[in-house]
Amino acid sequence: MTDVALTKKDFTSDQEVRWCPGCGDYSILSTMQAFLPELGIPRENIVFISGIGCSSRFPYYLETFGMHSIHGRAPTIASGLAISRPDLSVFVITGDGDALSIGGNHLIHSLRRNVELKILLFNNRIYGLTKGQYSPTSEQGKITKSTPAGSLDTPFNPISLAIGAEATFVARSVDSDRKHLTEVLRAAAAHKGSAFIEIFQNCPIFNDGAFDSVKDSETKGAALLQMVHGQPIKSETHGLVHEGASLKLVELSSVSESDLVVHDAHNPDPSYAFALSRLSSSELSHVPVGIFRDVARPSYGSLVNNQIDEIIAKQGAGDLSTLLSSGDTWVVE
Amino acid sequence: MSKIVFVTKPVVALKQVTIRFAGDSGDGMQLTGDRFTMDTASLGNDLSTLPNFPAEIRAPQGTVLGVSSFQLHFADHHVQTAGDAPDVLVAMNPAALKANIKDMQRGATIIVDADEFTTRNLSKVGYETNPLEDGTLDSFKLHPVALTSLTVAALSELTLTRKEAERSKNMFALGLLTWMYHRPTEATENFLNAKFAKKPEILKANLLAYRTGWNYGETTEDFSVSFEIAKAVMPKGKYRNISGNAAMAYGLIAASQRAELKLFLGSYPITPASDILHELSKHKKFGVVTFQAEDEIAAIGSALGASYGGALGITTTSGPGVALKSEMIGLGVMLELPLIIIDVQRGGPSTGLPTKTEQADLLQALFGRNGESPVAVIAPSHASDCFDIAIEAARIATTYRVPVIVLSDGYIANGSEPWMIPDVDSLPDLRVEFAKSQEDFMPYLRNPETLARPWAIPGTKGIEHRIGGLEKADKTGAISYDPANHDFMVRTRAAKVAGIKVPDLEVSDPTGDAQVLYLGWGSTYGPVSAAVEVLRDNGEKIAQAHIRFLNPFPKNLGEVLKKYPKVIVPEMNMGQLAMLLRAEFLKDVISFNQVRGLPFTTAELVETAMGVLHD
């Protein structure tokens, strides 16, 4: 714990923030700066590691340790750091291209290992920094500079991907919803192991309005399916009911409150969270937000370090002289 | 030994012997070779080994492609190489004979498992007639031994299937060779006892086969003499036999202990580097973390992340892996953090020759990245030198905060030799200083002597700062696109690497007036030294020098090159060091190249030098 309570200002670096006016990254940054003091962790024990992309400029603006690394590889560097320094709180900042295209391999492996990392994926469904090519989350048919006739690829659903990769904590929030994002960050920070958070982030320059349906005051009430552990999953107009082994979206008016699925974020069966993740269609008319899955599994760093501790407890700490003279030796007089 | 022996056979003293064990990759030739090596080392002979295996784990049985071999050269004097032409070939089947006969010189001894020379096996490898009978081996001392049936007969009392019994025939062969060369048997018996402690029947089979092989030599008339090779004169001390990869792993552990830093290895399996990962994984009690990553990029990324956190970050790989790691090495150059990259080179390009040796990654190590991206590059000269080179790599990486690439190769990595175990207290003190808590911390303010920036690890109060791959301003480390600053920083990173302190090149020139210099690097050290010895014994004047530091070069290299009118540079590549020497020193060195996946032979190097000496 720090001697004096830190404030948002203490986490704000002296660097001039250089995102485009109106970029969703600003509100995520501001929410993070306001949230960090609440953790009660000294600034020097917090590290932000990012890849490359607009979003990956994030660490420069935080008065903590930070590294702006190379495209897609932040989880690798962060893994080495988190495993060897369990005393640190390590955040990974990444974009949809950074995490899901060039860095897809590292993302899934960090999640399956459950490395003690808080991974924030800023999903603007576009390549921002390279000026507007389609990304692995862009909807099929997307017209961009590199796809003037429309993109052909089927997009990833980042939440489904993370669950498929054995993630123990998976959540989604929206850049402009400070309160919701803060709650998700709080839960992620409390989670042991990897926490994966997809944040819908508007890029007003290359993909403006991509998330309008979940932001406009007229549509968002209906579109946002709020997932709160122990509460029925519903938006203002729709709710979820069980249908066989699957989940089904229905109008609230057609069912009674007691028929609605009560959210269980701790459900050990990943197919439940996976079913939830499939509810968000590409056009985002209905989108679950909140925590899909939050289950306990030992973090990778704790497994690595416990294994070493156990070996030392059993065999004693290594002695270099003994090691060098192990095996068949002989003496020349 | 159990049998009573009545006749004592004559014993002949030899100065040196080269033996090659060859068989199917399932015949256990590497183990046989290893055991013979251990027993030879403990007897006090100097030695050098060369394992040679196919890339396929189990190529079709009995085919030339599937032959695995192990060569061992041992002597009563200092040994430089694993030997050119074997004096003895042990061939476990016709394929092994076929694959190796071309390397044998007239008069050499050939011991074969006669049972394996069936019509079917012969035709499998294209022998139309049986070479044991058709006279083609008349110029050799041929010993057809019914290895398989003798082994099976010896084990008839045990409850084993015939297949299981046959599997011990390599121990029969080992026992026979152990008798022929007067090796002690105790260590191998102890080894077998430990290895098969949980399989008593298999243990009995191996021990019995081993003893039967020994007795066979002692009693049959086929082997009329045995041989003795006196101890080599070696400096006083405690010795063990060690391979390059094991020495590298030990050196890295030693470095982390002397630096008082946690050893973090991020690695992805690849031949011939995997054994370093395997070895380090065994030593967790030293606090060693071994992280088998999802790919080569994650492997080096995790090492760099650990290094950022104050650990000794290491990654081990081979050429294809280095190609994948290039971008992260560049980040290491930019972040100016310690990082050790060990490249155990193999034949390339692409997948190339995974199990064979080559030195063709030198230019990749030096220049295989975008932008001006200088790193330190060093290379061990022989197997046990890997221990020292690992410590050297740690010294350079931590002192100068720079990636260091170590260029080992398949020959050094798998080959082994006796090693005088160093006294731990004599190893260098590698302790480092991290940046301390302070106000107005500047992450790129350099040590004026080394030009290193502070190693500023997370967890240190008051020095929170941001670094990254973007160009940074001198001293403050803030992002900078200023043209003059970029020019300055590029030059500064280069100057830092150029200023790394490395020892001067030592030249051996006994007469002091040689006109020709043999200049090698990496694993050519043994073969070149052996050739130079032969040349000098024949009255030739030749100088020798060996480069361990490839970037930066030793300060006196230019002078040395100037002094000798003719400089021969032998390399297992198409002339990469030669190209550098020509470019940097305008010296037209004589480049001698071979890329056959095998080390140079002494004879080839002698012949090349003779051509230059007398042209």
Ligand SMILES: Cc1ncc(C[n+]2csc(CCOP(=O)(O)OP(=O)(O)O)c2C)c(N)n1
């Ligand atoms: C190895 C490499 N390839 C390509 C690039 C170019 N590049 C930089 S950022 C980027 C895509 C970024 O997209 P995203 O991750 O979605 O981040 P955003 O800018 O949208 O936040 C690309 C292709 C690079 N920097 N490095």
Ligand code: SF4
């Ligand atoms: S391009 Fe888009 S994502 Fe990048 S800074 Fe501008 S608005 Fe933000």
Ligand SMILES: [Mg+2]
């Ligand atoms: Mg993006």
